[in-house]
Structures are given as C-alpha cells and as structure tokens.
Amino acid sequence: MINDRPITYLDSAASSVPPRAVIEAMSRHYERRHANVHRGVYQTANESTHDYESAREAIARFINAPAGANEIVFTKNTTESINLLAKSWGAANLKAGDVVLVSEMEHHANIVPWFQLREALGIEVRFIPVGDDFRLDLTTIDELLEGVKLVSVTSMSNVLGTVNPIKDLAQIAHRHGALIAVDAAQSVGHSPTDVTELDVDFFAFSAHKMLGPTGLGIFWTRQEILADMPPFLGGGGMITDVSSTGYVPAKGPTRFEAGTPPIAEAAGLGAAVLYLEGLGMDNVHEHEHLLTEDALSRLETEFDGRIRVIGPRDTIARGGVISLDVEGVHAHDVAQVLDQFGVCVRPGHHCAKPLMKRFNLIATARASYGPYSLIQDTDVLLEALTDAVKLFG
Template identity: 45%
Template sequence: MNVKELRQLFPILDQKVNGKPLVYLDSAATSQKPLPVIEAIDNYYRQYNSNVHRGVHTLGTKATDAYEGAREKVRRFIGAASMEEIIFTRGTTTAINLVAASYGRANVRPGDEIVITYMEHHSNIIPWQQVAKQTGATLKYIPLQPDGTIRLEDVEQTVTPNTKIVAVTHVSNVLGTINPVKEIAQIAHKNGAVVVVDGAQSTPHMKVNVQELDCDFYAFSGHKMCGPTGIGVLYGKKRLLDQMEPVEFGGEMIDFVGLYESTWKELPWKFEGGTPIIAGAIGLGAAIDFLEQVGLDHIAEHEHRLAQYALEQLATIDGLTIYGPKERAGLVTFNIDGVHPHDVATVLDAEGIAVRAGHHCAQPLMKWLNVTATARASFYLYNTEEEIDALVSALKKTKEYFSYVF
C-alpha cells in the first residue's frame, strides 16, 4: 500500500485549514486515526456495548472476547511472553506512574539511586522525583553528548551498584534520538537495577520486542500509534508484577472482599480496577492490525527517508537551527533566529501546516539546549516529501515576514 492509498484511509487529512490543504506534522503529539480503527470503535458501541468480565449474557461475552483479544494483539505486537504481562492503562503517563508508585516506593530506600536522562518527557521525570523525595533516594542523570545522544561509557559511569531503577526513553520526543535500550538494560542489570522504558515515541514507528530489549517495564500509548486516546499499555516482567501491589482499588481487580481484608485477582487484572477502557482497548487492537498490515519495517523506512529529506531541506534556510543527531527517528525540532516558536507555529497554521511549538513537556532538555522552546515537525506513515516541501516554503515565508516586521 503506497502513501497515497494510505492517506485515503485517514478521513481527517482530506480537509482545508485556513483555506489551505491540511499538512499534519504533529504525529509525535498524537497520530491521526484510520477508518479501520474508527469503525472498530463505532462497531463496539453500535453492536455489542457491554461491560467485560462480569456478565454471562451474549453482549458481555462478546465484549470480553474483544477486550482480551486486544490484549493478546498487544502481547504479540511487542513480543511479551504472556498476556499476564500486559496491563491496560490510560496511557504512557499512567503506566510509568504505576511502576513508580508500586514498584518504586516498595523497592527504593535511602541512599539508593534512580538514574534517568536529560531527554526524558516530564512523565518519565516527575514520578521519579516523587519517589526520590518519598524514599530518600538520589536522582541522577546520564550526561548527553553535544548532539543529544548517549554514550554507553557514560551509562557505565552513572549506573552503580546503588542504582535500583534506570528509566529511559526509547526515542526522544524532541531530539529524535534513538537510545541503545538493550545495552543500557545490560548495564543496569549488571548492577542489579531494573529498567523502565518510555516507548511512547518508538512503539508506533519501529518493531519492538521487549524480550530482546530485556527491559523490565515498557510503557506506551495508543493515541500515538493510530489508536484512540485514553488507552495505553504497561508491559512488565511477570516475576516483578507478581511482587507489586495495586495502586487503584475497587471493582474488577478483587478476588475476595471481606469486612476488614481483601485479596486481589491474578495478573493482569489486579492492576485494572474499575470498568476498564473497553472501547479504547478494542480500538488499540484495530490499530495494531492496521500497523501490522502496513508493516513496521515499511513505516520505519518511510519515516527515516522523510527525516533525512527534511534535514536536507531545512538546512537550506539561513538562521534555522536544528537540534538532535543526524541519525534520528521521524521528527525534526528547530528554531529560527529571532522568531519565537509560537510565532512560527502560528504563521505555519495560517498556511494549513500543523506543527508543535513549546517545551514539549521536556523543560530540563530545553535548559540543556539553552532555549526556552522549540518548534517540532513530526512525521508518520501518511506524510509525504511534498508536505515537507510545503513546510520549508512556509518557513521561508515566516522568516521573510518577521525580517520585514522587525
């Protein structure tokens, strides 16, 4: 299936914004949704809307089968060993917070270390700040190279036998850096630490196998991978999840409730209190079917080509600074001298081009870059080189406009 055929499956792309054809370059914030996903969610609500795990009637059974079927699709998609290792959450943020609140607080002590990087999303910083405060642990940062990459030598020097948790993003949402997670996990495990991976920016764009990476926890969101908002996944090794206590209590996650004591269901349901995100899980399952049909290798190759083309074309604009390494995932973050990124994004929007502007929920990284904000264009399977040409043309207009004004 070529890009033109793919785009026809995304109805939102067939529109004009401010009188111009929509050029959507903000998939790192959220991806657009194809018809198979939209139809799967619509079909659930139209045909078999019911709660799961509770009733024996036909609709309940069908809903449960679809919900648990989506869990199996996730398991296969990321190469987990068992469905027990797949926890449905509201998203990456909730998944990381679950690990921090349950595993982190129970296993980290005063004098222990938690190691992260400067390129982390706030969702993979703040939970560990809180664990450190509550336990008396020390939060440490792996230094970055000038191009925004990590050297394994620096990981070796930062991670020590006192390190209990290493939390790292697989792909930076600002720099596009693809981190050597497998090698980082080897170093962490050699020192007795567990590894938590933020996979929000990697899972939609490349093949992921959690057993090959040998990470202990892996979190990602459905809405960045053609799925609906409000659904995410926490993968955890079964032996670790078995040891952990739930952080939400109520219906669905209990086995027996007495007046003064209760017991929990087995994995994975002990972490899914309350009515789960049924439609979201079904939509995520449909998104996985869609991505597998397109092919993750094809998606990764397409985005790599777009990113390299964007780097080449943006380099022709004087006064434009690009952040991050040459070899990167499918996004480009930049600034134009003398123009605030919010102004850049506003002018681009007038041309029908959607990009992200701001600190991208990565303020420590902005400080490391010595900027307050940046603009970011991010690509996905439905983007084209012609859209990058439109971006470059609009950025040249933006530069000319602000040069004229000031």
C-alpha cells in the same frame, strides 16, 4: 481544511491520527456490542470482554511479550504506566538512598514520578547527561550506575528524535544489578518492538501515539515481576475476594485495572495493531526514515543557516521528530505562521524542560511524521517556513 488550506498534519509525536479501521472498531463497539467487561453473561457482554482481551493479546504479540497477554496492563496513557511503575514497583522495592537513573532527555512523565518517589522515600534521582551531538553521553555510565536500582530512559526523544541504544543500556544496567524501564511512547508506533530481544524489564507507551485512540496506555513487565507488584488503585475488577475484613487482589494484569476500563479504546487499539502489522513496522520505519533524511537535507540547504535543527543530523538511530529553532523568531510565532498554511506543528518545551535548559532553549517548533506522512507534507512545511523566515526578517 485549516485557513482554506488542506491540513498538513505534522504533530504525530503529540498524537497520531487513527485510520478508519480504528474508528470503525470503536464505533462497532458502541453501536453493536456495548456492554461492560468481565461481568455479564449475555452475548454482547461476552463479545465486549472478548474485544478487550483480544486487544491485550494483540499488543502482547506486537511487542513480543515473552509470557503473552498475562504481562500486559492497560492504563490511561504512558504517564499513568510510569506512575504505576513508580508508585507500585518503586514504592515496594526502593528505599532511601537507592538511585533511579533517568536521562536529561526525558519527558516530564519519566521525571516527575521519580521526584515524587524521592519526596516519599528519600531515593536519589540521577541524570545521564546529553552530549552536544544530541545523544546520551555514556562515557561515565559505569560510575553513574553506582547504587542504581532502576534505569528509566526513553527509547526515543520526543524533542531531539534521538533513538537510544536500549539493548546496550539493558545489558549494562543488568551487569550492575539494576533493572531497566523504557518510556517507549515515541518508538512503538514507528519501528519494530521486541521486549524479549531488548531484554528490558518494564515498557510504557500510549495507544494514541501508535494510531490508536486516546485514553489508553500500556504497561508491560515480566510475569514474575508483575506477580509481586502491589495494586496501585483499589476498587471493583481488581480483586479475587472482598469481605468486611479485607480484600484479596486479583492475580495477573487485572489487579491494576480497577473500575470499568477503556473498552472501546481497547477495541480501537486492537484494530491499530492489525493495521500496523498490515503495513509492517520495518516498512513504517523505512518510510519515516526516508522522509526524515529528505527533510533534514532540505532544511540544511534551503535556509542559509537561519533554521537550526535541534537533534542529530545523522538519520541512523534517529526518528522522524524534527525540532526547529528559527533564528530570532519565537517558536510560537513560527507555529502561528505555519498554521496559516494549514501546517500543524507543536511549539513549546514539549514537557522536556531539563533538556531545553541543557540546550539553552525556551521552545522549539517541532514537526513530526507518522506512517501516513508524505513528502508533500515536507514541501508545504518548507513553503510555510520560507514565509515565516521572510516575515520576521
């Protein structure tokens, strides 16, 4: 309950709510088999390692990684996965003058690491513009791709809900000799994912946005690329050998997993994958699609134009993230009124300041759906929005 109202959770784009199966998998780890991984030989240590490595296999299956679990690196979150890409692959493969092409609708997690690489190496960071239709403007993509070594774009905008044509972009990038990385934080928990079919090169996402726990991210790349990436962090667990004169890094994904990893979180992620597979990602996608279509049409008709949706109206290639701009009312005020109704939305710039600037906005109030969202959630959202509009005249 919030303010004597049942919680209406519409902030799944920030973090999704884990189902009981995920919480139980984590509790089971701590209560029954807590031990470190890859080290002990006693039974619970083996079980712990088994859970951790099973999660790697589950996520490889979930995204259809061509060479399976050997291509899955566990990190802390999407942000760390993109930093791993920039600071390991980027630092080893890019040089001054090379271009990384991102887009104007990126989260800061897919902008700042590239600016940092620009400071370190002198690369150029170039932006694909976003059109007035809230979609990537690809009219000059061939020119934009000149000199580009890496395209790094989001599969779905966390502000607009726009779903980008990743497969097409992968084809164009490859035709120009560039690799393509995908910030998949907003899509993996909401629609089917197949990195083989997309023919992409890098994929970054977070467990906590796909019904899993916080503190665990995923980095995927093809085995042959991973094999040549230098380690990012050094320490225990990421080596084959260490002597007083040097070290030999481990082969495979553990090379990037220095120190004790998030073991209980991996057990939770494994359960989240089973849960989502049980629902069926096509069903999850269809469910959220229907919710989004319903919400957009009611927002369009019930507020006399006082509420503007910052994102495509067309629900084809669009996810369940609905950013609202209420005429004359700051997004924080909107969110505060909504809180009185128990409605959880996110006000602010959503870590996408270049995009906010593009649309001349300071903030939006963002409602976002998850697999557990219901049409009743939209009813309460609209009831609360009606009150906010009335309150602020």
